[in-house]
Amino acid sequence: MEGLFSLSGAVTTVVILLITVFLFCEGLGLFKSSAVEKGYVLCVNSANPVNSLKSYDIKQIFDYEIENWINVAGDYDKEITVFRFEEVFDRYSEDELGADYNLLPEKLGEIISSDAGIIAFIPEKYTPKNVEGVKILKENNISLSDFFAGSEWIPTATPAPQFGVLPLITGTLWVSLFAILIALPLGIGVAVYLSELAGERMRKLLKPLIELLAGIPSVVYGFFGLIVLVPLVQRVFNLSVGETGFTGSVILAIMALPTIISVAEDAMRNTPRAMREASLALGATHWQTIYKVIIPYAASGISAAVVLGIGRAIGETMAVLMVTGNAAVIPATLFEPVRTIPATIAAELGETAAGSSHYQALFLLGCILFIITMLISITAEMISKRQLNKGL
Amino acid sequence: MKKILLITAILLSVVYIISAQKIKGSDTVLPLSQEEAENYMKKHPEAMITVTGGGSGVGISALLEGTTDIAQSSRKIKFDERQKLQSTGKTVKEVIIAYDALAVVVHPSNPVKNMTREQLEGIFTGKIRNWKELGGEDMKIIPYSRETSSGTYEFFKESVLKKRNYMNGIMSMPATGAIIQSISQTKGGIGYVGLAYINNNVKSINISYDEGKTFTAPSVANALNKTYPIVRPLFYYYTIDNETIVKPFVDYILSAEGQKLVDKIGFIKVK
CATH class of the missing domain: 3.40.190.10 (Periplasmic binding protein-like II)
Structure with a gap:
C-alpha cells in the first residue's frame, strides 16, 4: 500500500517534469528557425550590395513602408520592387512553365536578373541555382532580441513573421496588476467582515454564495463582460472603445474575489481564541484587535490568498479574450485595448501548422507564463515565511 | 473551448476509427459540413460521417498525420503544408464546395x-x-x-x-x-x-x-452574379489514395441537392 502511494507521487512528479521539459523544448526551437517563412527564400539582383536583412526590415519592405534600398543597403539608390511568388503566374502561362514546373526556376531567374531593385520571395524548391544576376539572401535565425525586445506581434506576416512579445508580457502584467489592486482591498475587507463582524446567520448565508461565484465558468464571466461591462466602461469613462485593459482588470478582479475572500477568511478565523482574548483583556478595542493581532497573525494565509488570486488573474484566458480587445500594443494607459499571453495562445494555437515558427513562439509564450507564475509563488512563499515569524 | 473541441475530436476519432469518414478543420465550414453529413447519412444509412472543427490549420495537419479523411478549410492550403504532404508520398486533392x-x-x-x-x-x-x-x-x-x-x-x-x-x-x-x-x-x-x-x-x-x-x-x-468582389472559396482537401472512400460524399455536396443546403446555410453555391 505504501509503495502504491509513493509510486503515484513519483509518477505525478515525472509527468509534471516531462510537461515542463516538453514545453521548453518546443519553445526554444524558435531560435533555431529562420526569420523567413519555412520553405521559402528571399532573392535579390546580384548588383544589390545587401547580403542579409533584418526581420523587421523585411516586413517593412513587403508592407511598402520602405521603398528604396538606400534605407537598408547603404548607398544603393534604387526603388524596391516587391515580387511575390504567385505573381509569376500572372507573367507566364502554365504552359510556359513546363510540365511539373521544371522551367519555373529559369523563369524566376530571368525576372530577378532583369530588375536591379527587385526583392523576390520564392519557394526554396524553385530557386534559380547558379544563375547569373541572382543572389540569395543569407537567412538569419530569429534572435533573442527580435523576440524579447520586439514590439510587434504579427505572427502571420509573410515573408517575415514578427514575434515581439513585449506588448503581450506588458499587457498580461498590466491587466493582472490592476485586477489585484482592485480585488485585494475588496477581498480583505469582505474577509474581515465575514470572520469578525458578521453574525453567524449572515456568515452562513454569504460564504456559500461567495464560493458559488468561484464555480461560474470563465466564459460566462467573459460573456457578461462583453455584454454588460464593455458598454458600461465605454459610457462611464466616455471612451471610443469599451474593450480596454480596465474592463479586463475588473472582470479578473471579480473572478479572483471568491478565492481571495475564502482563503483569507479561513486564515483569520484560525487565529487562536487565546490571542483575541488577550488583546481585548489588555484594553484594545475590537478594531485594534483586528488590525494589530488578527491580520498580522493571518498574514501568511492572506498572502496565500493573494498568490492564488494573482495566479488566477495571470492564467485566465477566456474572459480576458472576450473583453480586452486583444490589440497587441504596449499599454500606456489603463483605458486602451491590450492583449494577454493566455489569450494569445488560446486564440492562435488552433490554426498554426505544427512545428512552424509560430507554433514554437506560442510554446515559448507558455514558458514565459510558467516562469512568471513560478516567480510569483516563490516570492509569496518568502514573504509569508518572514511575516509569520514577525507576527508571533 | 478549443481544448474541449480537441479532446472531443480525439475521443471521437478513437471511437469511429474503423467505420467512418472523418471531416475536420475550419469552424467556418463546420455548420455546412454538419448539415451535409446529416442529410447524406439519412439517405445512406450505412455511411458514417463525423465532423469536427478546430480550425483550418488543425484540419490540414490532421490530414498530414492521417487522422482525418477530409480537411475542411476556409483558406487555401499553404505551400509548406503541401510540400510536407508531398514528402510523405501523398498527393492532395482540392475541391471547392461553396463560396x-x-x-x-x-x-x-x-x-x-x-x-x-x-x-x-x-x-x-x-x-x-x-x-x-x-x-x-x-x-x-x-x-x-x-x-x-x-x-x-x-x-x-x-x-x-x-x-x-x-x-x-x-x-x-x-x-x-x-x-x-x-x-x-x-x-x-x-x-x-x-x-x-x-x-x-x-x-x-x-x-x-x-x-x-x-x-x-x-x-x-x-x-x-459576381458583382460583389469580396468572395472566397471554401475547400475540402483529401489525399488521392483515399479518393474511393470520400468521393461519394464530396459528389453529394456538389450535387444539386447538396448545393441547396449550401444556400440554406447562407453560403454561395458553386454553380
Whole structure:
C-alpha cells in the first residue's frame, strides 16, 4: 500500500517534469528557425550590395513602408520592387512553365536578373541555382532580441513573421496588476467582515454564495463582460472603445474575489481564541484587535490568498479574450485595448501548422507564463515565511 | 473551448476509427459540413460521417498525420503544408464546395455608405484614422479584425489589403459573433464578417473594387452574379489514395441537392 502511494507521487512528479521539459523544448526551437517563412527564400539582383536583412526590415519592405534600398543597403539608390511568388503566374502561362514546373526556376531567374531593385520571395524548391544576376539572401535565425525586445506581434506576416512579445508580457502584467489592486482591498475587507463582524446567520448565508461565484465558468464571466461591462466602461469613462485593459482588470478582479475572500477568511478565523482574548483583556478595542493581532497573525494565509488570486488573474484566458480587445500594443494607459499571453495562445494555437515558427513562439509564450507564475509563488512563499515569524 | 473541441475530436476519432469518414478543420465550414453529413447519412444509412472543427490549420495537419479523411478549410492550403504532404508520398486533392462572401460592417448610426478597396486598406493598415476623411462624422475609426488563426483574417488580408499587414495593435476578436456585438456597441467601429452573420444591429457597407465607379451591396444575389468582389472559396482537401472512400460524399455536396443546403446555410453555391 505504501509503495502504491509513493509510486503515484513519483509518477505525478515525472509527468509534471516531462510537461515542463516538453514545453521548453518546443519553445526554444524558435531560435533555431529562420526569420523567413519555412520553405521559402528571399532573392535579390546580384548588383544589390545587401547580403542579409533584418526581420523587421523585411516586413517593412513587403508592407511598402520602405521603398528604396538606400534605407537598408547603404548607398544603393534604387526603388524596391516587391515580387511575390504567385505573381509569376500572372507573367507566364502554365504552359510556359513546363510540365511539373521544371522551367519555373529559369523563369524566376530571368525576372530577378532583369530588375536591379527587385526583392523576390520564392519557394526554396524553385530557386534559380547558379544563375547569373541572382543572389540569395543569407537567412538569419530569429534572435533573442527580435523576440524579447520586439514590439510587434504579427505572427502571420509573410515573408517575415514578427514575434515581439513585449506588448503581450506588458499587457498580461498590466491587466493582472490592476485586477489585484482592485480585488485585494475588496477581498480583505469582505474577509474581515465575514470572520469578525458578521453574525453567524449572515456568515452562513454569504460564504456559500461567495464560493458559488468561484464555480461560474470563465466564459460566462467573459460573456457578461462583453455584454454588460464593455458598454458600461465605454459610457462611464466616455471612451471610443469599451474593450480596454480596465474592463479586463475588473472582470479578473471579480473572478479572483471568491478565492481571495475564502482563503483569507479561513486564515483569520484560525487565529487562536487565546490571542483575541488577550488583546481585548489588555484594553484594545475590537478594531485594534483586528488590525494589530488578527491580520498580522493571518498574514501568511492572506498572502496565500493573494498568490492564488494573482495566479488566477495571470492564467485566465477566456474572459480576458472576450473583453480586452486583444490589440497587441504596449499599454500606456489603463483605458486602451491590450492583449494577454493566455489569450494569445488560446486564440492562435488552433490554426498554426505544427512545428512552424509560430507554433514554437506560442510554446515559448507558455514558458514565459510558467516562469512568471513560478516567480510569483516563490516570492509569496518568502514573504509569508518572514511575516509569520514577525507576527508571533 | 478549443481544448474541449480537441479532446472531443480525439475521443471521437478513437471511437469511429474503423467505420467512418472523418471531416475536420475550419469552424467556418463546420455548420455546412454538419448539415451535409446529416442529410447524406439519412439517405445512406450505412455511411458514417463525423465532423469536427478546430480550425483550418488543425484540419490540414490532421490530414498530414492521417487522422482525418477530409480537411475542411476556409483558406487555401499553404505551400509548406503541401510540400510536407508531398514528402510523405501523398498527393492532395482540392475541391471547392461553396463560396463565402465577406461583408464590411459599421455601427448603424454611421452615415458612411460606400467605400472603395483602397479606403478599406487605409483603414485596416492604420493610414486612415478618422471617419471625417471618408465623409463621416469627426470620430476615431476603430477597426476590428478577427484573430490571426482565422481563415477569414487571412482572406481579408489577401483580398482587401493586398497582402499588406494589418496595423500594429489592431483589435482582434475571437469570433464573428463578438465582432458583431462589439461593433453594435462602438460608434466608430468597423469590421468584417461572413454574409450569413449580418443582422440589424450593424450596417453593411457597399464596396467598390474599381476605385469608386460602382459600389455593390453585399448580398447572396450579388455574390452569385459576381458583382460583389469580396468572395472566397471554401475547400475540402483529401489525399488521392483515399479518393474511393470520400468521393461519394464530396459528389453529394456538389450535387444539386447538396448545393441547396449550401444556400440554406447562407453560403454561395458553386454553380
